[in-house]
Amino acid sequence: xxxxxxxxxxxxxxxxxxxxxxxxxxxxxxxxxxxxxxxxxxxxxxxxxxxxxxxxxxxxxxxxxxxxxxxxxxxxxxxxxxxxxxxxxxxxxxxxxxxxxxxxxxxxxxxxxxxxxxxxxxxxxxxxxxxxxxxxxxxxxxxxxxxxxxxxxxxxxxxxxxxxxxxxxxxxxxxxxxxxxxxxxxxxxxxxxxxxxxxxxxxxxxxxxxxxxxxxxxxxxxx
Amino acid sequence: xxxxxxxxxxxxxxxxxxxxxxxxxxxxxxxxxxxxxxxxxxxxxxxxxxxxxxxxxxxxxxxxxxxxxxxxxxxxxxxxxxxxxxxxxxxxxxxxxxxxxxxxxxxxxxxxxxxxxxxxxxxxxxxxxxxxxxxxxxxxxxxxxxxxxxxxxxxxxxxxxxxxxxxxxxxxxxxxxxxxxxxxxxxxxxxxxxxxxxxxxxxxxxxxxxxxxxxxxxxxxxxxxxxxxxxxxxxxxxxxxxxxxxxxxxxxxxxxxxxxxxxxxxxxxxxxxxxxxxxxxxxxxxxxxxxxxxxxxxxxxxxxxxxxxxxxxxxxxxxxxxxxxxxxxxxxxxxxxxxxxxxxxxxxxxxxxxxxxxxxxxxxxxxxxxxxxxxxxxxxxxxxxxxxx
Amino acid sequence: xxxxxxxxxxxxxxxxxxxxxxxxxxxxxxxxxxxxxxxxxxxxxxxxxxxxxxxxxxxxxxxxxxxxxxxxxxxxxxxxxxxxxxxxxxxxxxxxxxxxxxxxxxxxxxxxxxxxxxxxxxxxxxxxxxxxxxxxxxxxxxxxxxxxxxxxxxxxxxxxxxxxxxxxxxxxxxxxxxxxxxxxxxxxxxxxxxxxxxxxxxxxxxxxxxxxxxxxxxxxxxxxxxxxxxxxxxxxxxxxxxxxxxxxxxxxxxx
Numbered sequence: 051x052x053x054x055x056x057x058x059x060x061x062x063x064x065x066x067x068x069x070x071x072x073x074x075x076x077x078x079x080x081x082x083x084x085x086x087x088x089x090x091x092x093x094x095x096x097x098x099x100x101x102x103x104x105x106x107x108x109x110x111x112x113x114x115x116x117x118x119x120x121x122x123x124x125x126x127x128x129x130x131x132x133x134x135x136x137x138x139x140x141x142x143x144x145x146x147x148x149x150x151x152x153x154x155x156x157x158x159x160x161x162x163x164x165x166x167x168x169x170x171x172x173x174x175x176x177x178x179x180x181x182x183x184x185x186x187x188x189x190x191x192x193x194x195x196x197x198x199x200x201x202x203x204x205x206x207x208x209x210x211x212x213x214x215x216x217x218x219x220x221x222x223x224x225x226x227x228x229x230x231x232x233x234x235x236x237x238x239x240x241x242x243x244x245x246x247x248x249x250x251x252x253x254x255x256x257x258x259x260x261x262x263x264x265x266x267x268x269x270x271x272x273x
Numbered sequence: 274x275x276x277x278x279x280x281x282x283x284x285x286x287x288x289x290x291x292x293x294x295x296x297x298x299x300x301x302x303x304x305x306x307x308x309x310x311x312x313x314x315x316x317x318x319x320x321x322x323x324x325x326x327x328x329x330x331x332x333x334x335x336x337x338x339x340x341x342x343x344x345x346x347x348x349x350x351x352x353x354x355x356x357x358x359x360x361x362x363x364x365x366x367x368x369x370x371x372x373x374x375x376x377x378x379x380x381x382x383x384x385x386x387x388x389x390x391x392x393x394x395x396x397x398x399x400x401x402x403x404x405x406x407x408x409x410x411x412x413x414x415x416x417x418x419x420x421x422x423x424x425x426x427x428x429x430x431x432x433x434x435x436x437x438x439x440x441x442x443x444x445x446x447x448x449x450x451x452x453x454x455x456x457x458x459x460x461x462x463x464x465x466x467x468x469x470x471x472x473x474x475x476x477x478x479x480x481x482x483x484x485x486x487x488x489x490x491x492x493x494x495x496x497x498x499x500x501x502x503x504x505x506x507x508x509x510x511x512x513x514x515x516x517x518x519x520x521x522x523x524x525x526x527x528x529x530x531x532x533x534x535x536x537x538x539x540x541x542x543x544x545x546x547x548x549x550x551x552x553x554x555x556x557x558x559x560x561x562x563x564x565x566x567x568x569x570x571x572x573x574x575x576x577x578x579x580x581x582x583x584x585x586x587x588x589x590x591x592x593x594x595x596x597x598x599x600x601x602x603x604x605x606x607x608x609x610x611x612x613x614x615x616x617x618x619x620x621x622x623x624x625x626x627x628x629x630x631x632x633x634x635x636x637x638x639x640x641x642x643x644x645x646x647x648x649x650x651x652x653x654x655x656x657x658x659x660x661x662x
Numbered sequence: 663x664x665x666x667x668x669x670x671x672x673x674x675x676x677x678x679x680x681x682x683x684x685x686x687x688x689x690x691x692x693x694x695x696x697x698x699x700x701x702x703x704x705x706x707x708x709x710x711x712x713x714x715x716x717x718x719x720x721x722x723x724x725x726x727x728x729x730x731x732x733x734x735x736x737x738x739x740x741x742x743x744x745x746x747x748x749x750x751x752x753x754x755x756x757x758x759x760x761x762x763x764x765x766x767x768x769x770x771x772x773x774x775x776x777x778x779x780x781x782x783x784x785x786x787x788x789x790x791x792x793x794x795x796x797x798x799x800x801x802x803x804x805x806x807x808x809x810x811x812x813x814x815x816x817x818x819x820x821x822x823x824x825x826x827x828x829x830x831x832x833x834x835x836x837x838x839x840x841x842x843x844x845x846x847x848x849x850x851x852x853x854x855x856x857x858x859x860x861x862x863x864x865x866x867x868x869x870x871x872x873x874x875x876x877x878x879x880x881x882x883x884x885x886x887x888x889x890x891x892x893x894x895x896x897x898x899x900x901x902x903x904x905x906x907x908x909x910x911x912x913x914x915x916x917x
Contacts, residue, residue: 129851
């Protein structure tokens, strides 16, 4: 039996497509965890990264926070949170996922603002644009591709890491991997893994579309 | 008029960028701030639109202290052009140019119409309107930068090394275009450069600044070349001052002779008659009066057409009489194999020729005339009055 | 059942390792992948620079590999390599490669063309040019990638504990859950984080040693900033609009 057989057997088994343990419900849970973690991480990291990149201050502190965030093992953090706060909603899984997503968003949004070509900014000020206009009409649109790439990176990692939620008896597509492992059912493991990988790749697609929609052709990275 | 009254810019670390500088920048002319790295020329320019605030001193625009004026309104009333253009990479060329009119509240249609006019004025093809800056060459981007600065028709234009980043050939073209636009619009332009040749070519008045932000000399280019204030200015002007100064002497007074000129259909007798004037060479023109080339009289014994045009001695590059300077005339004579310069009118027809000797006489005469005016001019410039080149 | 006391460093006997032993396992399982990943990505990056068409497909393959959750990767490999160190090392090697390849390629490609032209004029062949000119210039970028790869590798090893005690310090997490000893979880998380940060600092130091030509410290940066403030346009052109955005795909971390 090869990997693709396992995956296709899993995906074509109609019993996997309904019920509490069905793919739609698990997918929904998985997306829910991922989206919530990403939104919280963005709400924390974007303003801090953008402001410090804009002012050019706090870069060193930011680098330390980012390194610390990366060094924290997600699974370890999950277990720790499980001990400390038990199963209060999604909190134990949100904390590691947010810790995971913050560094890439923080670092890239800082870099994005810091590396904006100073010439257009100087020109904008010299033409009489106020600080808010310079920020929203010049700096942010130019920094957007890099900001989005940080968000995309975070999204891929969060979607793929959300699988560990299942190890502390939460849901999501990780359930298939963990349950499959304990039941020695490789079909389920492969199917769950493939679904998560596909979801992570779908994030690449989502961000590609997002870039087409919100980024000016003049600053797209594909140029 | 922009009056700069003893401004000083001292940074927190003690660096003095501009030191007690006073200048009166006349209206409707190009004033160039020139000097080596660290002479404070850019800082001075940026104090005019309050991108930098002076530590002491003040700047008056038409008699009003700019410090009393709302900063963004002040900046919108001044065009601002910088090195590398500083175009907004995420906006189309048209949108870039329309920036200030839109900020001033013009409606979209009017702003775009104005932007299209300006594209034409600065020599940009209208097909570029929907492009993005990265799709344009450096020279084209710089043209957009100038158009953007002119969009709201500001009376003042601040230009900070606008042509430094483009190659020398394109730079020359852009300088010519700026002079052409200035001729049409008559703006008050403050232009910063580190290139003294650019300063001499563009400036009606030139302020030479020395390292540490002190004014070394403020004068018209011709006066600068003829009477550098001190060793620093002389050194900064570099070699060839005398020859370069000739750029400001018109060729209008140059004595031209038509004696050694024969038309291509001239007969043997006509050639002989011309040769009698004792000229070592004769200039052969076509029937339209345009130059073909030089020939020795003895080779033309069968009439002017006896030597095929291809075998005539090259006449080099002619100068346009009255429009080009004595420097151009001298250049033509020096580069010509015969030592004679060919003068043409604006249609390219020969109006006469001049030998190096004649040009030398003209130069001596011009120097004598200019010398008499020079002291008046210098004091006029120091008093800040408008100085015509 | 658990042996000894309940302190942070009283390890249950089923771990079969002392604390120092766990650190050793952890370092083995995380640094071997970094080493192999670097060894594989260097020549492949060289090929990608030489043959540009090779890069996009490789980037796509690595993006797909990167999207596979580590836990699925581990569990799946058990079928082939058993619950062994190899099972942990293989996925981490793949992730390291995915982080390092773009880091090296972007770093090498960012070498100024005039530097390349100069080396060509001096008679370097393409092999010499890559190893003597492009690679040294790419060292800062490579180290940026190496730091992310190392820290994320150290943090990911812990997931190996889910597949039967192959997670180094992460194995403490399994026992923490099994014996309800949360202090073991604290020991695990803190030790792993400290290990990651320590190696990160080590790599920063190594980079400083390897790139003596880079301006150092805040003094140099401040001086440059002040010089720019005094006469901003006299410095070299910062590149046209749009050239500011440099791909920075180096933010991959744990999963």
